[in-house]
Amino acid sequence: MSTLPDIGLPTPTRRPPASHRVYGPSALGGGLHRFWSLTFMLARTEFKLRFFGSVLGYVWTLVRPLMLFGVMLFVFTVILNINKNNKTPHYPEYLLASLILFTYFQETTSGAVPSLVGRENLLRRVRFPRLVVPLSVALFCLFNLCMNLTVVFIFILASGIDPRWSWLELLPLVGLLVIFAAGVGMLLSALYVRFRDVQPIWEVFLQLLYYGSPILYTVQTAAKHHFLNIPFSRILVLNPLGAIFTQARKALLQANAPSAAAALGGASRLLIPLGIIAGVFALGLWYFNREAPLISEKL
Amino acid sequence: MPTTLPRPTGTAATGARGAEPAVSIAGVSKTFRLPHQQYTTLKERALHPFRSTTYDELHAVQDVSLDIAEGEFFGIVGRNGSGKSTLLKCIAGIYRVDTGRISIAGRLSPFIELGVGFNPDLNARDNVVINAIMLGLSRKQAMRRFEDVVAFAELEGFMDLRLKNYSSGMLVRLAFATAIQVDAEILLIDEVLAVGDAAFQQKCFEEFFRLKREGRTIVFVSHDMFSVERFCDRAMLMEHGCVTKVGDPRVIGRAYHELNFGKLAHDAPAEEPSASGTAITEAWFEKSGGERVTSASQEDALSMCFEARVAEDLHDPVFAVTLRTELGHTIVVARSDQHGRSSGSFKAGESVVARFAIPNWLTASRYLLTPSLAREGTGDAALALVADMASIVIHGAATGGILELPVDFELERL
Numbered sequence: 001m002s003t004l005p006d007i008g009l010p011t012p013t014r015r016p017p018a019s020h021r022v023y024g025p026s027a028l029g030g031g032l033h034r035f036w037s038l039t040f041m042l043a044r045t046e047f048k049l050r051f052f053g054s055v056l057g058y059v060w061t062l063v064r065p066l067m068l069f070g071v072m073l074f075v076f077t078v079i080l081n082i083n084k085n086n087k088t089p090h091y092p093e094y095l096l097a098s099l100i101l102f103t104y105f106q107e108t109t110s111g112a113v114p115s116l117v118g119r120e121n122l123l124r125r126v127r128f129p130r131l132v133v134p135l136s137v138a139l140f141c142l143f144n145l146c147m148n149l150t151v152v153f154i155f156i157l158a159s160g161i162d163p164r165w166s167w168l169e170l171l172p173l174v175g176l177l178v179i180f181a182a183g184v185g186m187l188l189s190a191l192y193v194r195f196r197d198v199q200p201i202w203e204v205f206l207q208l209l210y211y212g213s214p215i216l217y218t219v220q221t222a223a224k225h226h227f228l229n230i231p232f233s234r235i236l237v238l239n240p241l242g243a244i245f246t247q248a249r250k251a252l253l254q255a256n257a258p259s260a261a262a263a264l265g266g267a268s269r270l271l272i273p274l275g276i277i278a279g280v281f282a283l284g285l286w287y288f289n290r291e292a293p294l295i296s297e298k299l
Numbered sequence: 300m301p302t303t304l305p306r307p308t309g310t311a312a313t314g315a316r317g318a319e320p321a322v323s324i325a326g327v328s329k330t331f332r333l334p335h336q337q338y339t340t341l342k343e344r345a346l347h348p349f350r351s352t353t354y355d356e357l358h359a360v361q362d363v364s365l366d367i368a369e370g371e372f373f374g375i376v377g378r379n380g381s382g383k384s385t386l387l388k389c390i391a392g393i394y395r396v397d398t399g400r401i402s403i404a405g406r407l408s409p410f411i412e413l414g415v416g417f418n419p420d421l422n423a424r425d426n427v428v429i430n431a432i433m434l435g436l437s438r439k440q441a442m443r444r445f446e447d448v449v450a451f452a453e454l455e456g457f458m459d460l461r462l463k464n465y466s467s468g469m470l471v472r473l474a475f476a477t478a479i480q481v482d483a484e485i486l487l488i489d490e491v492l493a494v495g496d497a498a499f500q501q502k503c504f505e506e507f508f509r510l511k512r513e514g515r516t517i518v519f520v521s522h523d524m525f526s527v528e529r530f531c532d533r534a535m536l537m538e539h540g541c542v543t544k545v546g547d548p549r550v551i552g553r554a555y556h557e558l559n560f561g562k563l564a565h566d567a568p569a570e571e572p573s574a575s576g577t578a579i580t581e582a583w584f585e586k587s588g589g590e591r592v593t594s595a596s597q598e599d600a601l602s603m604c605f606e607a608r609v610a611e612d613l614h615d616p617v618f619a620v621t622l623r624t625e626l627g628h629t630i631v632v633a634r635s636d637q638h639g640r641s642s643g644s645f646k647a648g649e650s651v652v653a654r655f656a657i658p659n660w661l662t663a664s665r666y667l668l669t670p671s672l673a674r675e676g677t678g679d680a681a682l683a684l685v686a687d688m689a690s691i692v693i694h695g696a697a698t699g700g701i702l703e704l705p706v707d708f709e710l711e712r713l
Contacts, residue, residue, distance in 0.1 A: 019319055019404035024395020030409075034435065041432045049420055122416055126433050127392040127409040197340040293395040297331060 025123075027131040027285075027292035035129050042136035047143050061144060062151060065103050069096050076216060088218055090253040093159050097152050097252060098215040098245040101174075104145040105181045105241060106206055111137040112185030113192045113199050116295055123296045130292040131285075134189040138182040145174070156252060169251035173244050176277055180240050183281030190284075190291040193298050213241040218249065219263045237263045243273040319404055320366035321485055321516040322373075322390060327399035329360040329385055359385040361540040362399070369404065370514040372507075374531035374548055376521060376555045382540035383520045384489055387411050390518065391487050405484035405516070409435050412489050414474030419463035423454065426462055427477050434481045444480045451502075452476035472499055479506055485516045504529075524552040524626055556627040576610030582620075582670045582688035585654070595659065597695035597703060602656040603633070605670035607683065613645045614675060616682070618653040621669040623687070630666065630701065631657065636675075660704050663697040665690060 028035065051058050073092050076082045088094070112134040116123065119133050149170075157163070192198045214222065214236050223233040236242040243260040250257045261267040334354040343350075360382045367373045375383045388394045390401055391411050416433045417426050427448050431441035449455055452472040462470065507530055510517060521527050527534050527548050534551035536543040536558070544554050582605035583591045595601060603620045615636075622631040633655040635642045645651060653670070668691070671684035696703065 019323065019402040022390065022392045022401040022403050022407070025393060033437070037432055037437055041429060041438070045418065045421070045425070045429055048425065049418070122433070124388075124393065125410060125412045125415045127407075128433070195339055195341045195344070197342055201341065296393055 024293040025127060025130055025296055027289040028129050030127070030129045035132060038128055038132045039136045039139055042132065043139035043143065046136070046140045058147065062148065065096075065100055065148060066151070069099055072099070072216060082217070082221075088221065090159060090161070091218075093152075093156050093161070093253055094218060094249050095216065096155055097248060098213070100145070100148045100152055101177060101245060101248065102210065102213065102215055102241065103148070104141055104177060105184075106210075107144065108138045108141040108178075108181035109184045109188060110199075110202065110206065111141065112189045113202055114189075115185075116189045116193055117299055120299045123299060130295055131186065131288060134185040134288070135182060138178060138185055141181075142178060149174075161253060164255075166251045166255065170248060173248050173251070176240070176274075177244055179281050180277045183277070183284040186284030186288040187280070190288045190295070193291065193295055209239075209241065212236070213239055214245050219246050219258065223263075233258075233263050234265060234269075238272050238276075240273040240277045243270070321369040321371070321404050322365075322367040322518065323402040324363055324365040324367075324386075324390070325400050325402075327360060327363045327386070327389060327396045327401060328358070329382075329389055329394060329397055331357040331359055333357055358540050360389065360396075363537075363540075363542050364399075365535065365542065365545065367516060367518060369516055370511075371516055372511055372530050372532045373516075373518045374521060374527040374534035374551070375518065375537060376524070376527055376534060376551060377537035377543075378558065381537040383537050384411075385540075386537070387487050387489055387518065387520050403485060406482065407485045408481050408483035408487055409433075410478070410481075411487045413478050414470060417462055417470070417474065420461060422461050423458045423465070423473060427473065430474070430477045431480060434478065436480065436482070448473070448476045448480060451479070451506075453499075468496060468499070475503055475506075479510070483515070485518070486510065487518050489520045490522065524555060528552050528626075553625060556625075577608065577613075577672065577682050578610070579605055579607045579670050579672060579683045579685050579688065580650070581606045582668050582685065584668070584689060584691045587656075592691065594692040594694065597659055597661070597663070597693060599659055600656065601659045601691070602654045603631075603668055603670075604652060604654045605668075605688070606650060606652045607670075607672050609645045609647060609649045609651065611647050615641050615643065616645065616675060617673045618642060619671045619673070620653075620655050621671070623667050623669065624701075625665055625667065628701075630661065633657070659693070660702045661693045662701055662703050663693050663695045665692045 023029075050061070069092075072095055076095075077091065082091075115133050115137050116130070122128070123130070123133070188198055188202060219233040219236055219242065222236055223231045225232040227235060237246055237260055243264075246258065246263050247260040250259050260273070261270050264270060264272070332354040333356070363386060375386065377383045385394065388411060389396050390403075391407065391409065393411070410433065414430065416429050418429065421429070424445070427445060428438065428441045431444070431448075432438060436444070449458060452469075452475070454469060454473060454476075457465070457469065465473070504526075507517070511530070517530075519527070519531065531548040533545065534548040535545045536551050536554050538558065543558075544551060582603075584593070584595065585602040585604055586592050586595065587600045587602075592599075603622065605618075605620065607618070609616075618635040620631075620633050621629055623629050635653065667687040668689040669684065669686050670688055671681040673681045
């Protein structure tokens with residue numbers, strides 16, 4: 001998050017020797033330091049409110065994905081017996097890891113949608129870079145993700161997998177996930193200011209993404225099915241989330257599982273999910289930047 | 300109210316320094332579009348892609364030009380909805396102006412209200428840090444100045460209390476104490492002094508004078524004429540988004556009150572006063588002998604008088620006078636129906652003089668008389684009313700009270 005592109009916006013608080021013009025609010029203006037301290041402060045406050053208010057605090061946020069995980073595990077391995085003959089090694093760990101990563105995407109994007117409207121009181125009273133608001137949601141959810149991932153690692157270690165260097169691959173993968181989620185968050189938060197039905201539409205879309213991403217199943221399971229002679233697995237990995245989960249599976253759980261590149265059938269094809277991530281981020285940034293000056297009066 | 304603090308002198312800072320202004324506003328307009336539907340939806344856009352949304356335009360600020368000198372204490376007054384807060388938000392960079400430009404020399408405070416970002420579920424310590432970061436301090440600076448904030452707010456011992464358990468007075472003290480930590484050369488403040496107890500207000504006043512001595516430029520929006528006249532070097536009156544008047548705060552304060560009283564008459568009659576034809580033709584003060592006066596000493600008994608021409612048959616109308624100070628504080632209200640007395644019947648075309656005799660216990664100052672006439676039983680709706688029609692200056696001693704009541708003093712030695 002610290003490498004926000006300088007897109008040539010005016011920065012009202014830097015002081016040139018002579019008088020300077022006051023422009024309206026912007027997405028990024030005001031200096032990187034203030035940008036970061038505001039983002040961090042908002043995320044930290046949110047975190048504090050969430051976890052220090054209740055007695056069990058953090059436990060509650062873990063309970064939700066873990067409950068979901070338990071239910072899924074029961075339904076799919078016991079009732080439906082999806083993993084007959086252990087065809088998918090470490091299926092429970094994969095389910096948990098991808099569920100936790102998806103939860104991050106879901107929380108960030110659906111939290112970002114109403115974020116600007118919810119911060120009306122700040123937006124109408126203080127000059128600060130508007131982009132802070134959706135990005136602080138992404139950061140707050142990242143705190144959560146880090147805590148949840150420790151639980152994932154405890155499960156992985158408990159299942160008998162030894163620590164390995166390829167676990168470090170998770171860092172760039174989470175990085176990509178954050179960029180993707182932040183891009184969607186920027187876009188949706190600015191859209192929501194204008195169009196209030198963005199929220200229900202996005203909820204439906206998240207449901208589609210949930211079943212359309214390899215969370216409950218792996219890309220290998222889907223490889224048997226074809227669409228226009230293309231194996232389903234390739235289509236799944238075009239989805240950035242699918243590519244991230246697939247690569248995470250190889251890095252964390254099973255070295256001989258197909259990488260995202262292999263699932264796509266060629267490393268050069270990785271450019272498609274990566275391009276989607278970059279494109280969504282750029283679109284979000286562009287749209288947010290365009291809307292930023294008017295956000296405070298359109299709330 | 301404290302009376303020991305120096306009052307700023309007139310228009311001393313009116314661009315006298317010749318340096319470039321701290322805030323320069325040139326031809327600034329701001330219009331809000333208020334759509335008729337509350338929210339638009341993507342669904343509507345998809346179903347009716349070419350339907351244009353209808354909206355009203357609210358011209359919140361219209362073609363305002365203004366220079367505020369460095370170190371000046373500048374007040375903006377006006378009724379609700381006159382555009383003063385919008386103008387302040389434009390200066391602060393919270394709203395983008397539609398036309399014109401605003402230039403600033405120096406660091407500008409990013410906030411316009413106190414206690415921005417306060418969260419009732421967090422304790423005071425956290426809130427001070429959050430608020431200070433919003434105001435532009437870094438986390439470290441906020442931590443370092445924390446003790447100063449607590450000391451100024453006089454809230455030692457309440458720092459671990461959640462803000463929702465604070466009284467409104469404590470909240471304001473905390474907010475003010477944090478806000479003055481801001482490192483800005485130009486401060487923008489919207490309505491702050493109306494709260495807090497008298498002792499804390501005094502402290503805030505002193506703090507304002509400190510900021511002033513430090514040469515900071517302060518732009519200050521208020522309804523409180525007392526503080527505007529007290530602090531400001533210059534003031535501006537806004538009405539319907541336009542600048543009505545810029546000048547000495549006392550003059551502006553009067554103009555503001557006139558604006559408010561003018562509204563009173565507007566509200567008053569059910570029908571047009573000119574339509575009814577009943578009018579107040581003259582108002583004056585009289586000494587006991589019947590001599591009309593515009594000044595009097597405290598010994599003279601006074602009558603507040605006015606002449607009205609009745610244009611319709613009236614039974615038992617209510618004659619009334621209001622005596623106010625120049626600041627608009629009401630001192631005396633006298634009505635003909637005060638003690639259940641009847642004023643009698645009047646035929647159309649009659650003229651009548653009403654006299655209200657009072658013992659003169661007024662303190663030395665200038666007073667303004669507002670005569671009014673209403674039909675029986677119509678409450679506050681006047682048939683005719685002329686705000687501040689006559690004035691009188693009272694000479695004599697001023698003890699500091701608003702009235703000089705006769706006092707019998709005695710000592711009883713025990």
